[in-house]
Structure formats: C-alpha cells, structure tokens
Amino acid sequence: MAKASLRWQCRRGMLELDFVLERYLDRHYDAADQTEQGLFARLLSAQDPELQLWILNGVTHPDPAFQPLIAKIRGI
Amino acid sequence: MALNKRRFDALIIGAGGAGLNAAIQLANTDARVAVVSKVFPTRSHTVAAQGGVNAALANVLPDNWHWHMFDTVKGSDYLGDQDAIEFMCREAIPTVYELEHNGVPFSRLDDGKIYQRAFGGQSQDFGGAQAARTCAAADRTGHAILHALYQQNVRARTHFFDEYFAIDLIRDDEGAILGALVMEIETGEPLLIEAKATVLATGGCGQVYRTTSNAHINTGDGMAMALRAGIPLMDMEFFQFHPTGIAGRGMLITEGVRGEGGYLVNRDGERFMERYAPNAKDLASRDVVSRAIVTEVKEGRGCGPQADHVLLKVDHLGEEIVSKRLPGIRESGRIFAGVDAAHEPLPVFPTAHYVMGGIPTDPYGRVIVPQGTGEEVVPGLYAAGECACVSVHGANRLGGNSLLDILVFGRAAGLDVIENLQEHKNHRPMNESSVEAAMARLTRWDQKGEGISIRELRDEFRKTMEDHAGVFRTEEIMGEGVEKLKALRDRLPEVRLHDHSKVFNTARVEALELENLFDTGIAIAYSALMRKESRGAHSRPDYPDRDDTNWMKHSLYFREDDRMDYKPVRTKPLTVETFPPKARVY
Numbered sequence: 001m002a003k004a005s006l007r008w009q010c011r012r013g014m015l016e017l018d019f020v021l022e023r024y025l026d027r028h029y030d031a032a033d034q035t036e037q038g039l040f041a042r043l044l045s046a047q048d049p050e051l052q053l054w055i056l057n058g059v060t061h062p063d064p065a066f067q068p069l070i071a072k073i074r075g076i
Numbered sequence: 077m078a079l080n081k082r083r084f085d086a087l088i089i090g091a092g093g094a095g096l097n098a099a100i101q102l103a104n105t106d107a108r109v110a111v112v113s114k115v116f117p118t119r120s121h122t123v124a125a126q127g128g129v130n131a132a133l134a135n136v137l138p139d140n141w142h143w144h145m146f147d148t149v150k151g152s153d154y155l156g157d158q159d160a161i162e163f164m165c166r167e168a169i170p171t172v173y174e175l176e177h178n179g180v181p182f183s184r185l186d187d188g189k190i191y192q193r194a195f196g197g198q199s200q201d202f203g204g205a206q207a208a209r210t211c212a213a214a215d216r217t218g219h220a221i222l223h224a225l226y227q228q229n230v231r232a233r234t235h236f237f238d239e240y241f242a243i244d245l246i247r248d249d250e251g252a253i254l255g256a257l258v259m260e261i262e263t264g265e266p267l268l269i270e271a272k273a274t275v276l277a278t279g280g281c282g283q284v285y286r287t288t289s290n291a292h293i294n295t296g297d298g299m300a301m302a303l304r305a306g307i308p309l310m311d312m313e314f315f316q317f318h319p320t321g322i323a324g325r326g327m328l329i330t331e332g333v334r335g336e337g338g339y340l341v342n343r344d345g346e347r348f349m350e351r352y353a354p355n356a357k358d359l360a361s362r363d364v365v366s367r368a369i370v371t372e373v374k375e376g377r378g379c380g381p382q383a384d385h386v387l388l389k390v391d392h393l394g395e396e397i398v399s400k401r402l403p404g405i406r407e408s409g410r411i412f413a414g415v416d417a418a419h420e421p422l423p424v425f426p427t428a429h430y431v432m433g434g435i436p437t438d439p440y441g442r443v444i445v446p447q448g449t450g451e452e453v454v455p456g457l458y459a460a461g462e463c464a465c466v467s468v469h470g471a472n473r474l475g476g477n478s479l480l481d482i483l484v485f486g487r488a489a490g491l492d493v494i495e496n497l498q499e500h501k502n503h504r505p506m507n508e509s510s511v512e513a514a515m516a517r518l519t520r521w522d523q524k525g526e527g528i529s530i531r532e533l534r535d536e537f538r539k540t541m542e543d544h545a546g547v548f549r550t551e552e553i554m555g556e557g558v559e560k561l562k563a564l565r566d567r568l569p570e571v572r573l574h575d576h577s578k579v580f581n582t583a584r585v586e587a588l589e590l591e592n593l594f595d596t597g598i599a600i601a602y603s604a605l606m607r608k609e610s611r612g613a614h615s616r617p618d619y620p621d622r623d624d625t626n627w628m629k630h631s632l633y634f635r636e637d638d639r640m641d642y643k644p645v646r647t648k649p650l651t652v653e654t655f656p657p658k659a660r661v662y
Contacts, residue, residue, distance in 0.1 A: 002580060004579065004580035004581070004582060005262070005580045007580070007582050008115075008239065008261060008580060008582055008585075011114075011115050011119065011291075011292055011293055012115075012119050012123075012291060013115075013118075013119045013120050013121050013122065013123030013124050013218075013222075013291055013293075014121075014123060014124045014291055015124070015288070015289055015290060015291045015292070015325075015326055015327055016327050016408075016411075016412070017291075018291055018292045019325060019327070019412060020411060047118060047219065047223075048118070048119060048123045048219060049123070049216045049219045055411075056407065056408075056411065057404070057407065058407060074410075074411055075411060075414075076410045076411060
C-alpha cells in the first residue's frame, strides 16, 4: 500500500494511537523490509481497542510474527 | 470536468456515536441515508470514550431522572438549558435500552440487569448520597457502541462514504441547507451530495490547542462549516482542561496518580501545590491544579530546556508500588515521553479535553439562529454530539454525560429528520453560487509558489491558543491573544501546499483542517475574552466570581466581523420546577 494511504490509516480514534503509529511511519517505515511493511499495513486494519491492547498495554499479539514490529512501534 | 453529484434524503457528516445513532433511526425507515466520514467509522473519537453512559436505571442504587437532571444542572454551573437537560435525562433510559437491543454488550449484574458504576458528581435525592448511574461495556464502552451501531447501519443499508472529507455546506439564498460538497481523500475528487436534511456530527475541536487529549481528527470541521454558513457557535469559551497531560503530547495521565500519592514539582523541586491549595494540595480541583501549573511555567519555574512544563513525581513510591498500582501510567510514560515513572518524574502540562460549546440546536437537533427578538430553525440543518450545543453541559460537563449527549441527541435528530422528510418530499433547487464558493475553498489549495507551510502556521496558532485562550484567562492575556490570532489568520492566504498530487494527498486535507482550526479557535478566544466572570470551566482571575445578574446567558460568536451576541439561558424545564442557581459546592 502506498505510504500516503498508510499515513491516513494511522489516523485513529485515540491520540495515543495517532502518535505511535505516525512515529513508526516517520522513523522506521522507509527502512523496514517488505515483510515488515506488509505487516504494518495489516496491523492498521485492526480495531482501535486491539491496537491499544497490543501497542499501549503490552498484551502479546496472537500472531508472533507481529511482535518485533509492535516492539518497534512501542518505541521503548 | 463536470462535478459528480449524488442525491440522498439525509446526509450525515461524521460517523461517531451521534452520527451513527442518527443514521440508524433513518436507515430503519425508507429514507436513503448517506454517512460521510473522513476516517473509517469505527476509528471515530467516540472509541476513546471508555467511561460510560449515564442513565437513571436504578439498577444498583435508588435513582431517577429528576436527580440526574439536578446533578447536570448543577454541574453546568446553571448555564445549561433546563428543558434540554430534562429531555436528555428522561431520554437516557430508553436510549440505553435501545442500545442494548442494538447489541451493545453492557456489563451486567448477577441478576442480569445492566451494571452501573458510581462517578463524581452523581447524587441521590438532589445532592444527597452518592448515586451509581453510569452504564459501561467494560472499559471499551465507546468502541462497543460504535461497533454495534456501525453493524446495524450496514445491515440497514446506510450508504457510507468512508474517507471522504466534507468541504462546506451548500445553502440557498434563504439560508436553507441543501447538502454538502465533499472530497474523496483517495482521489482528491470533489462530490456534491444533495440532501433534504443534513446532520453535522463531526465531534470536537481539541486540536486547536497545542496540548490536547483529542485525536488528530478532532479539528472542528462541522463547527467551522456552520460558521462559514453564517451560523454562530454558542458558549465556545467553555472548554474542559485536564491538569495532567503528557507535556507537548497531550495524553491524559489520570487523576488517580495523585490519589496514589503522586505530586507535582517545579524546576526547584518545590511541591508548589502547597502554595495554591494548602489543604487539598495536589488533589485540589482540576481548574485550580491546571492554573497552578500554568502559573509556575509563566513565572519561570517550569522544567525542561524550554521551561514549558512541570513534573509529576511517583518515583518516591518505589518500583514495586508503581508497577502494581500504576502500570498503565508507567507504560504511558515510557511510550510517549521516554520516561520510566518508577525512576524519573513525568513531564506534564494541562491538556484540552472537551468543548462544551458548539453549533446551537434545540432538543430535536435542529440548528437554531437568532432572528429578530427570537430564534428560528435553519431549514434542512441539524447538529448533534460534541460539535453541537443543545445546551446540556452549560459551563461544565459531568463524567458520563458526553456519551449520553451524543446518543440522545443523535437519536433525536434522526427521529426529527424522519418527520421532516414527511413534510418535505422534494429536494430544494440547487444553488450554483454556493457550490462555486465551496469549490473555491478546495481549488484555493491548487495555488503554487513559495509560501508559509501548513505546519509552521498550525504550530504557531496552536501555541498561541494554548498561551492566550487556555486555562489562564485574564483580560490582558486574552486581549493580546485575540490580536495575535487575527494576525495569524491574516497569514492564512500565504500558506501553500508543496505537494499538489491528487491521490491520498493528506497535506491537502490538513490544509482544509487548518482553516477549520482557525475558525473554531478564534471563536473560543473571542467568546472567552468577552465573558467577564468565572463560571464552570471558564475561570478568570480578574473576574473570580460567577455573575448571574449579568452573565447567566449564552454567548454566540459569528464569524462575520467576529461579532458576539447573547441569548438567555432556558431556565424553565419541560414538566418540573426550575432549579434556581446556587453556589456550586461539592
């Protein structure tokens, strides 16, 4: 998916998600490999409360393939 | 190229709780309903409302709508309209049951009834013992409501225009609203949507401030569209601030942190709240703590390289207690501020949370404007939710009443549109000059050449709003602010886009949002400057008391000539006795 489209998908209902998703897009997306870029696009299709659980509350994503990406988005 | 056009019976702009609850009423009839949303509906800001919905169901403790009404009138600092408040508190009960039937999974008691939790500001028997009035779906009430209403709308064949941005309302020469010009964000193509009735449900405008808890989408789009259509905004000076947002970012840090023993310090390490509130200290009321923080920063005792925030300390509690009792705050500090609260203090500053003011409506969602010595309805236009001002929150909103507001008045607007459509079977003739004006707003951004960037002007604007129309409001500070804001507004025509592509040009959307921020922000600044009293969330050190003799009235700001007008508070309820103004003591 084009980056411009992804930027709009980073617009969420919660400020907290806006912040972490845009931060990832600006800092890490361009340098990420295709697999990670694809995972990011898939992650953006999740509902806000799910993203909140995985990214903000640190709950493990059911698919382990997402964990490294989520760690990067958390930025800790 | 010819402008694409679509026709619907009703157009709803915004797909949060208010918009979707209006849409579902209509979609269950034969009406053709369009919902325009700049983001996917379940990404609306309603999703961030985790608290719950107030309704006097009396499932946990004795309760009735009249007590709820008393609490709401008192909470509004007597600026709320008592007929609208009675309407809301009565309608709360069927509204919650309707949501239940629409599939919202409310938390339950053992006997199967909806569980209700106690919240601040809720009382039994007109100011007596604590009431328990808030219905919740665990800690994701907003999402549960959005999800259920969205599914119901899809099933009822509501037509969704997802990722479409509303440019402006279209109106005829008599002021009737004929629909709106919108733009598909993906292609940049404009689309004219004609409708017999248009409902604005675009949410709040917290993004006018540098530090806000509102999502990036909350740019006051519907409010600004109303202003540009000649409609005033009401009571915009009343904006709720939360004392502790993460500095420079805005995310809320719950008051519970100070309840657990956290405290605020300035650059000298001083616990400054002891000076402002010797008894309550860090647990003083929100406006007292917010103003104290801003005073410390203004007087040069702020922290950080810019000396623009204070620090919230919890590290003295020890890592074990912080991890156990404040795990969410520790995570927030690490993710948003790069600070581990168990070992270092958190940088905080007051964050803009909720606007009580908005587009003036009656309890049926109809937009009303002054006419002669009275008021009249704007034909074809409705507003509901945070963008509207009914007014049920008056000068301050109670917890649990914001979701209630959007649901009750979204529903009421939808039901009134149904009646309206019975009487108005045909579309009014289109007004080409209004369409051209709306198109000009869009094509203005095709101008090329050197100019100011959106970010530069937006950052300066939001900082000016924070410094001059935020929590610290004196004549001098606000007067200076209005002049600065006007000077910034004069620079808007110099802003240029560097990217003129059509496909997913988010800079173009941000440019249109910037204009909306200016219109709504300046409405706030003017209204605040003019109100010379302290009431609810509007707190002025130079006019520290509530002045019911001169100021128990609603403000109306008009964009044309930045004009102010006022209208009386409606103190007569629908069926019960008036609650006369009293000192607001909790």
